[in-house]
Amino acid sequence: MNKIEESLKSIVKDSVKKVYDIELLDTDIVVEIPKDPSFGDYSTNVAMRLTKQLRQNPRAVAEKIVEELKKNSYFEDVTIAGPGFINFRLSKKAFTRVINDVLLQNNNYGKNSSGKGLRILVEYVSANPTGDLHLGHARGAVWGDCITRLLNASGYDCLREYYVNDGGHQIDMLSESLYSRYCELFGIEYPLPEDGYHAQDIIDIAKQIKEEDDDKWLHVDPKERFLIFKDKGIKLELAKIERDLSNYNCEFDSWISEKSLYDTGYVQSTLELMEKMGLTYEQDGALWLKTTLYGDDKDRVLRKQDGSYTYFTPDIANHIYKLERGYTKLVNLWGADHHGYVPRMCGALDALGNPKNTLEVDIIQMVRLVENGKEVKMSKRTGNAITIRELCEEVGVDAARYTFVSRAVDTHLDFDIGIAKSKTSENPVYYAQYAHARICSLLKEYPIFTPVPSYDLIGDEKEKLLIKQMNEFPEIVADAALTRAPHKICNFIQKFSQYIHSYYGSFKIKQLDNQELINQRLCLLKACKITLKNALGLIGVSAPESMNRE
RNA sequence: GUCCACAUAGCUCAGCUGGAUAGAGCAACGGCCUUCUAAGCCGUAGGUCAUGGGUUCGAAUCCCUUUGUGGACGCCA
Numbered sequence: 001m002n003k004i005e006e007s008l009k010s011i012v013k014d015s016v017k018k019v020y021d022i023e024l025l026d027t028d029i030v031v032e033i034p035k036d037p038s039f040g041d042y043s044t045n046v047a048m049r050l051t052k053q054l055r056q057n058p059r060a061v062a063e064k065i066v067e068e069l070k071k072n073s074y075f076e077d078v079t080i081a082g083p084g085f086i087n088f089r090l091s092k093k094a095f096t097r098v099i100n101d102v103l104l105q106n107n108n109y110g111k112n113s114s115g116k117g118l119r120i121l122v123e124y125v126s127a128n129p130t131g132d133l134h135l136g137h138a139r140g141a142v143w144g145d146c147i148t149r150l151l152n153a154s155g156y157d158c159l160r161e162y163y164v165n166d167g168g169h170q171i172d173m174l175s176e177s178l179y180s181r182y183c184e185l186f187g188i189e190y191p192l193p194e195d196g197y198h199a200q201d202i203i204d205i206a207k208q209i210k211e212e213d214d215d216k217w218l219h220v221d222p223k224e225r226f227l228i229f230k231d232k233g234i235k236l237e238l239a240k241i242e243r244d245l246s247n248y249n250c251e252f253d254s255w256i257s258e259k260s261l262y263d264t265g266y267v268q269s270t271l272e273l274m275e276k277m278g279l280t281y282e283q284d285g286a287l288w289l290k291t292t293l294y295g296d297d298k299d300r301v302l303r304k305q306d307g308s309y310t311y312f313t314p315d316i317a318n319h320i321y322k323l324e325r326g327y328t329k330l331v332n333l334w335g336a337d338h339h340g341y342v343p344r345m346c347g348a349l350d351a352l353g354n355p356k357n358t359l360e361v362d363i364i365q366m367v368r369l370v371e372n373g374k375e376v377k378m379s380k381r382t383g384n385a386i387t388i389r390e391l392c393e394e395v396g397v398d399a400a401r402y403t404f405v406s407r408a409v410d411t412h413l414d415f416d417i418g419i420a421k422s423k424t425s426e427n428p429v430y431y432a433q434y435a436h437a438r439i440c441s442l443l444k445e446y447p448i449f450t451p452v453p454s455y456d457l458i459g460d461e462k463e464k465l466l467i468k469q470m471n472e473f474p475e476i477v478a479d480a481a482l483t484r485a486p487h488k489i490c491n492f493i494q495k496f497s498q499y500i501h502s503y504y505g506s507f508k509i510k511q512l513d514n515q516e517l518i519n520q521r522l523c524l525l526k527a528c529k530i531t532l533k534n535a536l537g538l539i540g541v542s543a544p545e546s547m548n549r550e
Numbered sequence: 551g552u553c554c555a556c557a558u559a560g561c562u563c564a565g566c567u568g569g570a571u572a573g574a575g576c577a578a579c580g581g582c583c584u585u586c587u588a589a590g591c592c593g594u595a596g597g598u599c600a601u602g603g604g605u606u607c608g609a610a611u612c613c614c615u616u617u618g619u620g621g622a623c624g625c626c627a
Contacts, residue, residue: 034570045569051607058607082570083607128627170627195626286625297553297623304625311627339554340622363555366620370562407563411556412620419562419576428575430589442586491564494574505582505591547589 003097004042004471005031007074008088012046015068020054033468037461040079040087041095041468047084058084095464096455098471102527103451110534114478115156121327122148125245126163129237130174132201132387133244135367139413140333141388142404143364145250146486146539147331153538154481159327160253163318166234167258168311173197174237175230179217181206182229186215199384205236244388248397249540261317267309270317271302279351294347316348319359330359331484333409339363362409362484370414395420398541402429405539406490428494432536433544435497438504439529440545442522446509449522457517458524462503466524469496470531477538486539493535500528 008031013024024046034043047062054061062080069078069086077089102109124144127137144160151158165171177196181203183189192198209217209232217225238255245252261267271287274280279290280302287303289312302313322330334341342361349359369376369386379386391400399420406428407413419427458467473492480488512518533543 030569032569035573036570039570043570048569048607085570165627168627284625288625301625306625308625310625315627336555336621338622338627341627342554363621365555411563414562416562427589431575434587434589438587438590445586487564491574494564498574501590502592504586505588508585510586547587 003101004090004094005475007094008042008044011069011072011074012044012065012086015065016046016050019064019068020050022050022053033472034085034087037465039081039085040077041090041464043085043087045085047080047086051084062086092456092459093454095467096458098467099455099458099523099527100451100453102470102530103523106530107534109530110473110477110538111153111155112474112478113155115151115154115481117157118329119157119327120151120329120331121159121161121322121325122151122331122333123161123163123322124333125241125250126165127241128165128170129234129241130170130197131199131237132384132389133241134385134387135369135391135415136335136364138248138388138391138400139367139404139409140335140364141245141248141250142401142540143362143409143486144333146405146489147333147481147484149538149540150477150481150484150486150489154478156481160251161322162252162255163315164234164238164255164257165311167262167314171230171234172226174202174233175226177202178206178209178233179225179229182209182217185210186218188218201237201240205233208236244392248388248392249401256318256321258314258318261314261321266317266321267314270320271313273320274302274316274352277352289348289351291344291347291351294350296343296347300344312344312348315345319345319349320352323354323358328358332359332361333364334361336363336365364409365412367413367415369417371417376417398433399427399429401540402490405486408485408487428490429541430547431501432493432497432532433542434547435500435504436529436532436536436543437545437547439500439525439532442504442509443526443529446518446522449519449526451523452520455520455523457514457520460507462499462506463521463524465499466496466503466528469499470527473531473535489535489538493532493539496528496532496535500532 009026009029012029012031013026016022016024029044029046029049031042031044034040047065048058050061051058059080062084066078066080066086069075069088074091074094075088076091079087079089081087105111122144125133125137125141127133133141148158148160173193173196176193177198180190180192180196184203185206217228220228242252242255271280274289281288281290285305286301288299289302291300292298300312301310303309319330332345339361342363345361346359350356376386378384379390395403395417403415403420404413469492476488476492480486507521509518509521512521536543
């Protein structure tokens with residue numbers, strides 16, 4: 001809740017108490033900015049909410065409250081409209097206070113403490129180290145990155161984690177595929193497994209190994225070689241993934257390996273714990289977990305007939321390990337193709353006695369790449385699925401990020417590569433960056449200005465829009481963090497940029513003679529620049545000082 | 551077949567713990583550069599919020615029906 005809302009609510013509460021002798025809570029009162037500014041600066045529906053209790057029609061209730069509210073100098077005007085909305089017009093002083101708040105807090109403006117004391121671990125991307133990251137991963141990476149930026153800005157203690165699946169069958173295939181490609185470089189035939197990896201990146205890695213070690217591995221014991229190629233494969237694939245993510249402005253705090261959960265005995269101890277709690281049973285030579293007792297539609301296998309473990313087992317250990325590190329809230333971002341896995345994992349955590357909703361899984365819907373209205377399935381260059389690297393090269397990091405983060409994740413996304421690539425007004429990311437650059441160039445022309453205690457010359461409708469929007473920002477950040485919805489930041493950016501462009505167009509500072517008016521407007525613009533830059537920072541998009549047209 | 555999402559302007563999408571006349575960008579049409587960057591501004595047009603019902607002072611928003619689209623239903627990961 002921002003300062004203006006705080007004040008409004010407390011004033012409304014006092015008035016209702018005085019008129020009707022009813023004690024309201026903050027949550028009973030909704031204060032919002034009306035869609036149509038002609039209604040007022042802010043409005044509340046409190047009269048409508050009291051209708052039932054008082055058995056009077058809402059307008060009558062509103063009239064009595066307004067009579068009381070009008071006595072307060074915080075308002076320029078208070079009116080009743082529609083079915084019983086109370087609309088406020090604020091006094092100038094109440095309004096412009098935010099300008100100095102922003103100037104003072106600078107880079108910290110927008111940060112809030114709504115998540116203070118909460119420890120939350122967010123796991124995302126977690127792609128197998130068996131190939132390049134593709135479009136779906138890119139969406140998940142940006143989304144996770146933005147969520148964690150928001151959580152950090154809202155005071156949560158948050159960890160960004162990547163779970164590395166380096167333990168299962170697919171890694172064996174990686175080793176074999178890699179060796180096959182390696183042999184190929186020496187003209188030796190070695191079968192590439194059918195469910196192995198056929199993509200170009202395996203060939204590239206094989207070449208890298210050849211450059212480093214030459215033919216050294218052709219002559220070692222197959223068992224040893226198998227393990228070595230496993231290791232090399234994982235290491236090189238992971239390095240590539242990390243580099244691609246980093247180029248994409250996505251950094252992780254923690255990379256947790258599936259294999260290490262076996263090595264440290266975590267998998268074993270988790271199994272023992274579940275057995276001890278009576279959550280498992282043997283059937284058909286396999287070990288099962290009773291997830292049906294906790295909302296799953298069938299029980300799941302932990303240990304297969306052949307004695308090896310399913311993917312599920314170390315993953316349970318993985319989640320237990322998260323909790324043991326003191327994170328009380330776990331969030332995973334999974335692709336839509338994994339949504340059937342959700343009840344299973346949540347069921348396992350429930351079974352182990354964790355509070356409901358300890359784990360929440362956000363599902364990232366599919367991405368389709370589109371160009372000129374047609375779906376683009378494969379990269380023209382490589383013939384394989386389009387990678388995150390190609391995407392960044394093609395459209396640029398800022399545009400790619402913005403496209404992904406500006407849409408809610410629960411709907412299928414058509415990524416129009418033509419629009420993302422275009423450096424025109426079709427591309428919303430430039431719109432926002434341009435708004436920032438325009439203020440910057442203005443501030444370069446007028447580098448000297450001083451904040452004042454009261455902005456008595458500010459108060460035009462367009463200035464009010466800027467101030468209201470700026471004032472909302474910390475609350476929007478807190479809400480976007482809580483609901484894990486970074487696209488709300490994009491909505492903010494878009495609207496705010498629009499106000500900035502509109503203001504920029506209608507008030508030319510150069511045409512003014514009044515030095516004090518210029519000064520006050522520069523303060524306002526500087527505050528806008530700070531707010532916009534911070535907002536862009538929350539979604540990992542740059543805020544350039546100038547836009548270079550090509 | 552069972553389960554889970556989703557359906558809003560020509561296109562891509564916001565709005566969803568119920569609130570005033572459902573919004574934005576693009577595309578279309580008409581204006582605005584001798585003044586801080588026209589990657590911009592101002593205006594016009596564009597809607598049965600998939601369908602049918604229910605809940606109530608009030609529904610795009612909550613509940614149910616039907617249709618359509620995508621996904622999941624492995625001792626794969």
